Amino acid sequence: MLYEKCRIQVCLFFLCLALLFGIPATASDSNRRYPQTEIPSFWKGSVQEIETAIHEVKRGTTKTIAHSPGGRAVYLVTYGTTIDLNRQANYNSAAAARDPSYYANKPENTPPIVFIVGTPHGQEIEGMVGLVNLLRVAETGSDWRGKAWPRLREYLDRCRALIVPLSNPDGRARCPYDSFVGIPVEEMTRIGQGTRKDGTLYGWPGAKQRHPMKGDVGFLGAYFNDNGVNLMHDDWFDPMAEETKALLRVAREEAPDYLLNLHSHGHAPAILSTAYVPWYCKEAENRFAERLMERYRQAGLPAGRLPTPHEDGKTYPPPSFNLTSALHHVCGGISLLFECPHGLKETKYPQVNHEQILDLELILFEELFVFAIENPRPSAHAIRNE
Numbered sequence: 001m002l003y004e005k006c007r008i009q010v011c012l013f014f015l016c017l018a019l020l021f022g023i024p025a026t027a028s029d030s031n032r033r034y035p036q037t038e039i040p041s042f043w044k045g046s047v048q049e050i051e052t053a054i055h056e057v058k059r060g061t062t063k064t065i066a067h068s069p070g071g072r073a074v075y076l077v078t079y080g081t082t083i084d085l086n087r088q089a090n091y092n093s094a095a096a097a098r099d100p101s102y103y104a105n106k107p108e109n110t111p112p113i114v115f116i117v118g119t120p121h122g123q124e125i126e127g128m129v130g131l132v133n134l135l136r137v138a139e140t141g142s143d144w145r146g147k148a149w150p151r152l153r154e155y156l157d158r159c160r161a162l163i164v165p166l167s168n169p170d171g172r173a174r175c176p177y178d179s180f181v182g183i184p185v186e187e188m189t190r191i192g193q194g195t196r197k198d199g200t201l202y203g204w205p206g207a208k209q210r211h212p213m214k215g216d217v218g219f220l221g222a223y224f225n226d227n228g229v230n231l232m233h234d235d236w237f238d239p240m241a242e243e244t245k246a247l248l249r250v251a252r253e254e255a256p257d258y259l260l261n262l263h264s265h266g267h268a269p270a271i272l273s274t275a276y277v278p279w280y281c282k283e284a285e286n287r288f289a290e291r292l293m294e295r296y297r298q299a300g301l302p303a304g305r306l307p308t309p310h311e312d313g314k315t316y317p318p319p320s321f322n323l324t325s326a327l328h329h330v331c332g333g334i335s336l337l338f339e340c341p342h343g344l345k346e347t348k349y350p351q352v353n354h355e356q357i358l359d360l361e362l363i364l365f366e367e368l369f370v371f372a373i374e375n376p377r378p379s380a381h382a383i384r385n386e
Helices: 002-021 047-055 091-096 125-140 150-157 169-174 185-193 242-254 279-298 323-331 354-374 380-384
Strands: 061-067 073-079 113-117 160-164 258-265 270-272 334-341
Touching: 047 073, 047 125, 047 169, 061 242, 073 242, 091 323, 113 242, 113 323, 113 354, 125 150, 125 160, 125 258, 125 334, 125 354, 150 354, 160 242, 242 323, 258 323, 258 354, 270 279, 279 334, 279 354, 323 334, 334 354
Parallel strands: 113 160, 113 258, 258 334
Antiparallel strands: 061 073, 073 160, 270 334
């Protein structure tokens, strides 16, 4: 009894310190309303596990590119040599000059540059787990199950790979679950998009009606950083979040040919249409999605619908200009958004387990690197010789 009383007093003391000094909130098991399924050893997606994987990188290089409002580091891991872009203009100015090579004049036979952004929403853990295992493949040739991925390793090594394993560490730290396999969709929604003060769910797309997410907030969803910013819908001409600034800066400085923004949802895996990008991007997006979904079907995994290239803004309200769109416009790369299934409890959603989710993620990465090698963007030399 005395021990329990002391423990409660200590907890209250640290809670008061947090409230007084603004120490960032973190998740606790008490925020779970459902028991989570047993987590396999290869399923590494907590903030600490991600940081450990980053610090164990030896073949690549690592650096901190930002700190979140909660004081947590955002890391970039790179594989492959830095490429001299011979830059003399930003991308939009070069496009106005009718020659993107003024932005990125890459030498002939330059390897493709691929930029993968780990999930901006903190409850969408599947992409984080996928990227921790991708780092393992890059380092050893096998994932954390011990499964070898020789094709993935080969094609990754033929590219310059830029990997941000976790772009919203604040949101991930507030998520009390390590997996949503077998968890009801309502609970995932509560954790992801948060609640009002009366406990009602914001849900989707209701969570986007208030931004930053402040004021009528009961539980701040893992969608947001500790300042309530949803990185997918920042102010692009004056970003509110240091995390957003860092992602745009990496894209601007590196000029990636392909960019992949990782997300999760209840439904089958899918590549979503990116709004406000040129037609060549939309066509490449469709071709990549078709190839990826066929690969999933061959592997006996669920596969979603293909994005249909279409003109944006024919109906009102128009689609949003989100992070995936913004990343294209600072570098001209083909910017993709992938949605992975959570494996939710309801049978109307794909019933996938942890093994299958990891396969979905690693197959995605493998196909992206292969696609980047086989479908290079036009070089400056090709443009000038037309």
